[in-house]
Structures are given as C-alpha cells and as structure tokens.
Amino acid sequence: MKAYFARHIQVFLATLGDLIRHPGASFLTIAMIGVTLALPAGLYVGLLNLKQLSHSWDRGGALSVYLHRGASGQAAVAAMRRLPGVQSVRYISPRQGLREFEQQSGFGRTLTALHENPLPGVVVIRTPSSPQALTALVAALRTEAGVAHVQSNLAWLERLDAALALGHRLVMILGALLGFALILILGNTTRVAVVNRATEIDVIRLVGGTDAFIRRPFLYTGALLGGLGGVCALILLELSLLLLHDPVHNLAHLYASKYSLTGIGGGDALKLVVIGTILGWIGARWAVGRQLRQSVQ
Amino acid sequence: MIELNHIFKRYPGGNEALSDVSFAVDKGELVFLTGHSGAGKSTLLKLISLMERPTRGQILVNGHNLGRLSPRRVPYFRREIGVVFQDNKLLNDRTVFDNVALPLVVAGITGDEVRKRVQAALDKVGLLARARGYPLTLSGGEQQRVGIARAITHRPVLLIADEPTGNLDAAMSDEIIDLFKDFNDHGVTVLIATHETRHIERLQKRVIALGRGHMVAST
Ligand SMILES: Nc1ncnc2c1ncn2[C@@H]1O[C@H](COP(=O)(O)OP(=O)(O)OP(=O)(O)O)[C@@H](O)[C@H]1O
Numbered sequence: 001m002k003a004y005f006a007r008h009i010q011v012f013l014a015t016l017g018d019l020i021r022h023p024g025a026s027f028l029t030i031a032m033i034g035v036t037l038a039l040p041a042g043l044y045v046g047l048l049n050l051k052q053l054s055h056s057w058d059r060g061g062a063l064s065v066y067l068h069r070g071a072s073g074q075a076a077v078a079a080m081r082r083l084p085g086v087q088s089v090r091y092i093s094p095r096q097g098l099r100e101f102e103q104q105s106g107f108g109r110t111l112t113a114l115h116e117n118p119l120p121g122v123v124v125i126r127t128p129s130s131p132q133a134l135t136a137l138v139a140a141l142r143t144e145a146g147v148a149h150v151q152s153n154l155a156w157l158e159r160l161d162a163a164l165a166l167g168h169r170l171v172m173i174l175g176a177l178l179g180f181a182l183i184l185i186l187g188n189t190t191r192v193a194v195v196n197r198a199t200e201i202d203v204i205r206l207v208g209g210t211d212a213f214i215r216r217p218f219l220y221t222g223a224l225l226g227g228l229g230g231v232c233a234l235i236l237l238e239l240s241l242l243l244l245h246d247p248v249h250n251l252a253h254l255y256a257s258k259y260s261l262t263g264i265g266g267g268d269a270l271k272l273v274v275i276g277t278i279l280g281w282i283g284a285r286w287a288v289g290r291q292l293r294q295s296v297q
Numbered sequence: 298m299i300e301l302n303h304i305f306k307r308y309p310g311g312n313e314a315l316s317d318v319s320f321a322v323d324k325g326e327l328v329f330l331t332g333h334s335g336a337g338k339s340t341l342l343k344l345i346s347l348m349e350r351p352t353r354g355q356i357l358v359n360g361h362n363l364g365r366l367s368p369r370r371v372p373y374f375r376r377e378i379g380v381v382f383q384d385n386k387l388l389n390d391r392t393v394f395d396n397v398a399l400p401l402v403v404a405g406i407t408g409d410e411v412r413k414r415v416q417a418a419l420d421k422v423g424l425l426a427r428a429r430g431y432p433l434t435l436s437g438g439e440q441q442r443v444g445i446a447r448a449i450t451h452r453p454v455l456l457i458a459d460e461p462t463g464n465l466d467a468a469m470s471d472e473i474i475d476l477f478k479d480f481n482d483h484g485v486t487v488l489i490a491t492h493e494t495r496h497i498e499r500l501q502k503r504v505i506a507l508g509r510g511h512m513v514a515s516t
C-alpha cells in the first residue's frame with residue numbers, strides 16, 4: 001500500500017516536472033480552461049451580488065392602504081391593528097403626505113397651485129413577508145371600512161426574485177455547457193499527447209505495463225491542468241472585480257448606498273478549483289481510454 | 298514451456314507468413330530458430346510474445362493458452378517473458394538506465410531493488426558505464442545490448458530474442474550468445490531467432506528451421 005502511494009506521488013511529481021519544463025503548450029491550455037470557467041463563475045458572482053442587493057432592501061413596510069376621502073384615519077388604524085399578521089401600523093394623513101411629497105419630489109410649487117389637497121390618507125402596514133400571510137392580509141384589508149385601495153410594495157421584489165431564480169438556472173445551464181466544453185478541451189489535449197507518445201506506449205505495453213499504468217500520467221496531467229485552469233479562472237475573476245470596484249462604488253454613492261461588490265468566497269473558490277480538477281480528470285480519462293482501445297494491444 | 302499446434306498466420310496484406318507450424322520447446326531448453334529472410338522467424342516470435350495473434354491454431358506458453366488469455370491478463374503474461382526485439386524498441390528520450398528499468402517500474406518495483414537489478418543487467422552486457430547515456434549516443438551493437446539488458450532485468454522464465462547479434466562483430470556476437478547460454482544454464486528457457494549458422498554449430502543446441510512459412514527441420 002505504501003509502495004502504491006509512493007508510485008502515485010512519483011508519477012504526480014514527474015507530471016508536475018514535465019509541466020514546469022514545457023510550460024508553453026500547457027499555459028495555453030490552462031488559459032483556455034481559465035476563460036471557460038471564469039465565464040459561468042463570473043455570472044454566478046454577479047448573481048450573488050444582485051441577490052444580496054435585493055435582500056438588503058427593507059422588506060417591511062410592505063403594504064400601502066389608501067383610504068377613501070373623508071374616512072377616519074384613527075378608526076382605520078385602530079381596526080387594522082387588530083388584523084392578524086400586522087406588525088406595525090403608521091398613518092400618514094393627507095396633509096402629512098403632501099408635505100413629504102413636496103420635500104421629496106421638488107414639485108412643491110405645482111402642488112400649492114392646486115386649491116385642494118389631492119392626496120388620500122394612507123396607512124403603511126409592516127408585516128412579516130411570507131407570501132401567503134401577505135395575500136390573506138390584503139384580502140382582509142380590502143373588506144375594511146374606508147379602504148379604497150391596497151397596494152403591495154413587495155410585488156416588484158417578488159418579480160426580481162423570480163428573475164434572479166431564472167438567472168440562477170441560466171447560469172447553471174451555461175455552467176454545465178462550459179463544463180462539457182472543458183472536458184472536450186482537455187480530452188483533445190490528452191488525445192494529442194497520447195498520439196505523440198504512441199511509441200512509448202507501445203514499448204510500455206510490450207514490457208508488461210497495464211493500461212492503468214499507461215493512463216496514470218495522462219490522468220494526472222489532465223487533473224493538474226484542470227485545477228490550474230480553475231486557479232486561472234479565479235485570477236481572471238478577481239481582476240474583473242478589481243476593475244469593477246470603482247465604477248460600482250461611484251454608482252452606489254450616487255444612490256447614497258454603501259453597497260460594494262463581494263468577490264467569490266473562499267468556499268466557492270475552492271469549489272471552482274476542485275470542479276476544474278475533476279472535469280480535467282474526466283476529460284483525460286475519456287480521451288486516453290478511447291485512444292488505448294483504438295490502438296491494438 | 299512453448300507449444301505450437303498447427304499454427305497459421307496470414308497478415309491483412311494477404312500472403313501467408315506461417316502455415317501449419319507445430320513444435321514444442323521444453324522448460325530449460327535453448328533452441329535456435331533459423332530460416333532465410335522472410336521465412337517467418339519474427340512472425341513466429343511475435344505470436345509467442347502476443348504481439349500478433351495466429352489466424353488459426355493453438356499456442357501454449359508457460360502454461361497459458363494465449364488464445365484464451367483475456368486482455369486484462371496480457372500485461373501479467375508479458376512480465377513472465379523477456380523479449381529482445383529485432384529493432385530494439387528503445388525509448389530515445391530516456392536514459393539507458395531508465396530503459397532497462399522499465400519492466401521493473403511497470404511491475405511496481407521501486408527504489409533500491411530497481412537500481413540493483415538494472416546495474417546487474419547492465420553489468421552483464423558490459424554497459425554499466427553508459428547507464429546515464431541516451432540510446433542514440435550508443436552504437437548499434439550497444440543499443441542491441443541495452444535491449445538485451447531490458448529483456449532480463451525482471452528475471453523472466455522465458456527469453457525470446459529476435460536476431461540479437463544482428464549488428465555485432467564476431468567477438469561481441471559470441472559473447473552475447475554465451476550470455477544467453479549462461480541464462481539458460483541458470484534455468485531460463487531461451488529461444489533465439491538467427492540466420493548465423495556459426496552459433497548453431499558452436500553451441501550444438503536444438504534447431505528449428507523455417508522455409509517460406511513452413512517447418513523444414515526440427516532437430
Ligand atoms: N506486419 C506485416 N504485414 C504484412 N506482412 C508481413 C508483416 N510482417 C511480416 N510480413 C510478411 O511475413 C513474412 C515473414 O516475415 P518475418 O518478418 O516473419 O520474416 P523473418 O524470418 O523475420 O525475416 P528477417 O530474417 O528478414 O527478419 C514476410 O513475407 C513478410 O513480408
């Protein structure tokens with residue numbers, strides 16, 4: 001068993017040595033794999049950032065209830081407090097509403113030109129954002145006296161979530177396709193390597209080398225190239241994030257937000273390298289197996 | 298050790314290289330295989346070392362029926378025999394030492410044992426000083442001797458040699474044949490294909506002669 005591991009380590013070191021001695025062709029392959037992996041990984045990181053952004057939104061303050069003109073704000077608030085699922089209630093009287101609107105919109109003068117306050121009273125209800133509870137609450141509110149209209153502020157967030165879920169699925173599909181591409185890239189590299197070493201393989205077979213013995217260095221090369229491709233993808237990703245940092249920072253500043261991009265986490269980075277390694281191994285295994293079956297023993 | 302029963306071999310090209318060849322070599326024998334160029338000597342040795350398969354007939358080597366040997370078992374069968382190839386089949390990008398070590402490395406032998414056995418084999422063929430050299434820096438005869446060293450490092454029970462003295466002068470040629478005789482004296486069964494009648498006369502061993510793919514004599 002010890003000898004078995006010693007042999008594997010020996011082959012691994014020999015593979016690494018080969019790679020260091022002939023870096024040219026390997027570098028191209030690694031770069032190709034890096035780009036292939038960086039694309040879905042980059043989209044994935046982008047998606048994570050969007051998700052984080054959507055979660056940072058205040059999900060409370062979910063419902064705006066517009067009252068009929070002349071309906072009593074006090075009575076409405078008192079009634080709504082008693083409904084199940086209501087966390088807190090805030091009443092904005094028509095006058096208050098007008099003031100806030102003037103301040104925030106800069107339409108102050110236009111509105112003072114109106115003879116009469118056009119705004120209804122509004123009750124803003126905070127509620128824990130479970131979709132079922134929300135629908136029930138909306139239905140209950142509609143039957144309250146004095147209620148003209150109930151608007152859920154969560155609708156667009158739900159739409160965003162749905163879009164993000166779609167994006168997530170698309171990234172998965174793209175990732176699977178590009179993972180397949182990676183297998184093909186390494187399969188082809190391995191095939192060329194096997195063909196180049198046909199005489200050596202013949203001789204190894206003639207002196208009693210098993211197919212497993214012949215395969216081993218090619219598998220290590222494939223796995224190593226795949227893993228290094230993963231590292232290359234990480235470098236590309238970090239460089240892209242570095243380039244995006246300042247523009248995003250400026251944009252966030254304009255929105256008075258402290259938002260900044262998050263990079264790929266340690267766990268995901270490790271996953272990327274491991275995926276590269278595994279796909280590299282699979283590509284090499286597939287190609288070398290095919291080649292060895294084609295050449296007669 | 299070797300038994301051929303009504304062996305026929307036709308290459309895809311069409312001409313019959315061997316037709317109805319039958320003979321047996323006992324354990325511990327040294328046998329010469331002779332015949333003119335193109336008689337089928339190499340073909341016969343390739344069938345015995347499983348580099349080719351017969352079109353018809355049965356071959357038994359060291360207790361294995363080669364026709365029934367599964368592909369998985371073939372490498373292990375090859376470790377039981379040693380083959381000196383007519384064209385040497387050395388790896389030019391590996392040192393002499395690494396070439397000779399190859400049968401040991403593929404069999405999973407490591408470390409000191411490899412060094413000891415390779416040095417012993419190279420010493421036998423008189424090339425210990427060239428261990429670190431590369432095959433292409435050696436003369437034709439020296440390359441042939443590296444091929445012989447590689448065929449014996451793993452201590453096979455059967456040694457098959459295809460024209461092992463093809464590129465050697467008379468003195469070296471005799472030395473190599475004496476080396477084979479020495480292995481034979483230590484219990485290794487040896488089968489040598491050669492057209493040099495000198496060795497056959499000198500050693501007074503059994504001879505199997507081929508002519509145009511047919512057995513013409515077996516002493
Ligand atoms: N791979 C092959 N494909 C087709 N025909 C072949 C092949 N190998 C050998 N032959 C033919 O088989 C016959 C026997 O060849 P073989 O190499 O066994 O002869 P040999 O006795 O070893 O000759 P030599 O002394 O020149 O080495 C020859 O006619 C040769 O042309």
Ligand SMILES: [Mg+2]
Pocket residue numbers: 338339340383459
């Ligand atoms: Mg021949």
